[in-house]
Amino acid sequence: xxxxxxxxxxxxxxxxxxxxxxxxxxxxxxxxxxxxxxxxxxxxxxxxxxxxxxxxxxxxxxxxxxxxxxxxxxxxxxxxxxxxxxxxxxxxxxxxxxxxxxxxxxxxxxxxxxxxxxxxxxxxxxxxxxxxxxxxxxxxxxxxxxxxxxxxxxxxxxxxxxxxxxxxxxxxxxxxxxxxxxxxxxxxxxxxxxxxxxxxxxxxxxxxxxxxxxxxxxxxxxxxxxxxxxxxxxxxxxxxxxxxxxxxxxxxxxxxxxxxxxxxxxxxxxxxxxxxxxxxxxxxxxxxxxxxxxxxxxxxxxxxxxxxxxxxxxxxxxxxxxxxxxxxxxxxxxxxxxxxxxxxxxxxxxxxxxxxxxxxxxxxxxxxxxxxxxxxxxxxxxxxxxxxxxxxxxxxxxxxxxxxxxxxxxxx
Numbered sequence: 001x002x003x004x005x006x007x008x009x010x011x012x013x014x015x016x017x018x019x020x021x022x023x024x025x026x027x028x029x030x031x032x033x034x035x036x037x038x039x040x041x042x043x044x045x046x047x048x049x050x051x052x053x054x055x056x057x058x059x060x061x062x063x064x065x066x067x068x069x070x071x072x073x074x075x076x077x078x079x080x081x082x083x084x085x086x087x088x089x090x091x092x093x094x095x096x097x098x099x100x101x102x103x104x105x106x107x108x109x110x111x112x113x114x115x116x117x118x119x120x121x122x123x124x125x126x127x128x129x130x131x132x133x134x135x136x137x138x139x140x141x142x143x144x145x146x147x148x149x150x151x152x153x154x155x156x157x158x159x160x161x162x163x164x165x166x167x168x169x170x171x172x173x174x175x176x177x178x179x180x181x182x183x184x185x186x187x188x189x190x191x192x193x194x195x196x197x198x199x200x201x202x203x204x205x206x207x208x209x210x211x212x213x214x215x216x217x218x219x220x221x222x223x224x225x226x227x228x229x230x231x232x233x234x235x236x237x238x239x240x241x242x243x244x245x246x247x248x249x250x251x252x253x254x255x256x257x258x259x260x261x262x263x264x265x266x267x268x269x270x271x272x273x274x275x276x277x278x279x280x281x282x283x284x285x286x287x288x289x290x291x292x293x294x295x296x297x298x299x300x301x302x303x304x305x306x307x308x309x310x311x312x313x314x315x316x317x318x319x320x321x322x323x324x325x326x327x328x329x330x331x332x333x334x335x336x337x338x339x340x341x342x343x344x345x346x347x348x349x350x351x352x353x354x355x356x357x358x359x360x361x362x363x364x365x366x367x368x369x370x371x372x373x374x375x376x377x378x379x380x381x382x383x384x385x386x387x388x389x390x391x392x393x394x395x396x397x398x399x400x401x402x403x404x405x406x407x408x409x410x411x412x
Contacts, residue, residue: 146175
């Protein structure tokens, strides 16, 4: 018997855009929720204009970035600033379980859809808002992007190499983190509603989702009055807590190819030495224990790299893992999609049919395996307004004439 989708029967009214909100609704969609993504014709999700186009044709329906974050969703266009458009949104809200948006603070209030007004329409609605600072506090009206929130959370200050300026954590790290936290909150709110019958408003602050990742450094400051950036901190690829060696990224065969090796115990060190053929330098007194290895870390790393330099990252990883040593290839996209046998055996990379291009492409799935349920990628992202007729006719019960009138009045 086919496994059920955990959120089958749950409907999500999705006003999200770019990354943080769509990441949340993508997860809910993968788990089986019916997600209806609402865009305004004059104000579409800006990821639709990203330059990477499926089939090599960049347009509003072929953006790879939009495709990635909006699979398993139905797409409609509604002009919320027109009375007829707001009426349409209210009808969808009345039959939805969750409303989610990541606009700046007060946008839905200006539409006449504050949480209290949503409750007037659907008393047990679950409303999720994702903003940079949240809807409470003196900064509630300030604007942020993922990197801005990351800086304010303290994560940017913790990044980089010793003695260098902060490097940041890559593209919109906190957009993803906020989306993950919002999806967890949505599941908890559904569970709470099942137990009590009560909906609720969930207020997610991107800055705060970053601060919880910086918790140990905050504790170090409040208890020991120590700043995070100090001599030897941040540690880069080395380990300061606990202080162990070897623990670094080592150059391998090929252009910009690397492998990470981490050794925590004397047993692992002994296994590592055996794996590389017990070279004479490994038996030197200065490397005989962890204290000596950390004191001579620069020389140790150079010697290890002299062994890794003529091997591919995968060769280093597979060989050391046979000896019980934690080693991992620094994989690029080709490694992950084409070469990684572990991901292939778990079915992590899946094929999806693009709805406009009618072309299959490969993408990652949810990193979760259920024993009695499943997640699935059932369809690609929607073309702009691609599901107007289905949603308005089949779900809301409007007639063909009603839909034609909405189109003529530029409401949809």
